[in-house]
Amino acid sequence: MKVIKFGGSSLATGVQVAKAVSIINADVERRVIVTSAPGKRTPTDVKVTDLLIQYAQQVIAHHETDKIVMQILTRYQAISDYFELNTAVMTALTNRLCALTTKSFTDQDYLLAAFKAQGELLNAILLTAILNQQGIPAKFVDPQTVGFLVSGTPNDASVLPATYANLASWQLPANVRIVFPGFFGYSQTGDISTFARGGSDITGAILSRGLRADLYENFTDVDAIFTVDTRIVSHPAMIAKMSYREMRELSYAGFSVFQDEAIIPAIQGQIPVNVKNTNNPTAPGTLIVPEQFLFNPANPITGIACSDRFSALYLHRYLLNKEVGFTLKLLEIFQKYGLSYEHMPSGIDDLTIIFDQRKLDPPTIHHLCRDIRTTLHPDYLEWIDDYAIIMVVGEGIAHTIDTMGKIIDSLTQNNIAIHMINQGASRISIMIGTQRKDAPAAVRHIYDTFFVKSEV
Template sequence: MKVVKFGGSSLATGEQFDKVVNIIAADPERQVIVTSAPGKRSQGDAKVTDLLIHYAQQIQQHQDATTTAVQITARYQEISAFFDLPPETMVLISHKLGALATTPFADADHLMAAFKAHGELLNAILLAAVLTHQGIPAKFMDPKDAGFLVGGEPNNADVLPATYLNLSHVSLTGPRIIFPGFFGYSPSGDIYTFTRGGSDITGAILSRGFKADLYENFTDVDAIYTVDPRIVAHPAVISKMSYREMRELSYAGFSVFQDEAIIPAVQGQVPVNVKNTNNPTAPGTLIVPEQFLFNPANPITGIACSARFSALYLHRYLLNKEVGFTLKLLEIFQRYGISYEHMPSGIDDLTIIFDQSKLDAPTINALCHEIRQTLKPDYLEWIDDYAIIMVVGEGIAHTVDTMGRVIDSLTQHDIAIQMINQGASRISIMIGTQRKDAAAAVRHIYDTFFVKSEV
């Protein structure tokens, strides 16, 4: 049995819906289908989720939301008309959308979560109707009926352990199950949505809960590439990779998945196949547990970079002999509510790397001032010009020259390395450079392992 998730671009129009119908019909193992909300139809178009957010804001501010509601309804009507569906489906969709405006909610957060969730919910209702109309028996399943329970906050949900027990009692025989992504229900019956990548999360949870043989995630790309195509033209495709390789690469900028989205599938040991709705016969990329990997011919699976980092550099003579120095530093971070990303160190030096998007200038200035006052370093520098490159591959742990080849590929092109670190798992090499050098560094590493190796 397969759980299949389709992204917003795959479900944006009648033509795209038709591709989805054919994909589902082509494989009877595709038993559970997870929907996203309709995405953009073209450049400059609006996602239905964005329209729903605007709709919610208008209701909160007691503004006339009629035009927005009509816009949202028209998106589903366009798809319904493409398949010449009987009117009952659109009557139901229009009713549910209109009822949102008069439903009482506990507060603004609960209202926003419920409005956002309806993009996926209404699309699941529509897809079930389309499939049935096309002769493929299908039924819409409300997450509440499946016992899909979540905790956390209305717009930042976490799946509850009881969900997996509840899903184990759901019958998968009979019609295809069409399940809306992105949201679940709190134990009190309120709609809570996941964060970015919410439908991916739903698909991963269902894959684990239903003990699927495979989780197929259909997007608008043929596969995951070894490097960002915006940096290297026509890069090599990754045919197979491990879960932990995916996590390492997602952290440094790979955008196919929000980096935590497939954790439930990881926990359930369910392989994930990334495929293209517009080219469904392409094999895509298979993401598997480490033990399922063959011995890779290339030690490097992928290279990613991100410029969202900053660093704090500290120098203090005999730092390695001062007991409690790092503890005091971490206590300062705790007082400011700051988490750090990495902390490579030397005998007299310490570099702390931060996600810059989580900091602002006043916080940085106050943090540096308190560190100077409390720890009295000989030298302290805040570095904004910082990029991190991740070189990732299960094969790195089994080769002795990979680190040297990576370093040589940069030094031979006069790219300064500000930091280098290899994790305990030995499947990734982290390199710090100036932002201006990041893209060139990725290209040179790629050439070393994917171009010169093929000559």
């Protein structure tokens, strides 16, 4: 049995939905279908989820909502018209969307979550109607009916362990496709809560684990996961197969196909994930598997990613390595401000702490540095905003001895300063810190070294 998920671009128009229907019909093992909300039809278009957020905000502000409701319904109406569905389908969607304004919510956060979730929910109902019209028996399933339970905050939910027990005891109906809305679940009090990032991907991964799927197929708008960002390198090599931990490392550092947290449930369930293209479904895509299923990769490098969302705090103090409790005091200061750090490479007299700058603001940075100076008395302290991290990732790195040297040579020979270099504890990733302006060129030079020169 396979769980398949379609992204927003794959369900944005009637033409795209027709492709999804063909994909579903092409394989009887594709039993569970997870929907996203309709995405952008053009680069300047607005996602339905963003329209729903506007709808929620207008309700909260007690503003007129007729115009935004019509704008949302028009997106679904266009898809319905493409398939010439019975008018009863759109009537049902309209009633659900308008009924939101009559419901009471625990607070405004829960209201926002419930409104946002409608994009996936309405699309699941619509796709179910389309499948049945096309002669493919299908059933819409609301997450609440199968005990898809979450905890956490209304707009940053986490799956509860009870969900997996509930899914394991749920019997899939025979000879019918299940259409399941992504992005949200229900709290134990019955309130809708949404996942923060990669929501529909997370739902697909949870269902794959809970239902013990043989494969989780994630349909998007690219043929495969590329070895490097196509905005940096034109027409890069595709990745045929990669491990879960390679995907996690690359997603963390900027790969956009998956959010780094989205496939954790699939990893926990050891479910292979196949990233495929809705617009080219016969392409093999990229298979993401447990690392023990990888056999002697020809290239030590699987992928290269970079991100400039980081900042760094550099500390220098003589005999730092001799002082007991120095790092503990530093971590206590981070705890005071509710901060987690990303990396902490160190030397005998030096320490660099790397942060996700999205979690910081100027006042916090100012107070953080003040407390560190007061408490730890460093000889030198510098806050560095001009910081990018490049992750070079591959299961083969652990089994080769010259990868690090080749990376360093590729950068130094092209006058790119390395601010930090560190090999991860797993030995499958090498992290390089550079100035932001140097990051794209650094990625290109590393790519050329391992994917161009290696082919010559």
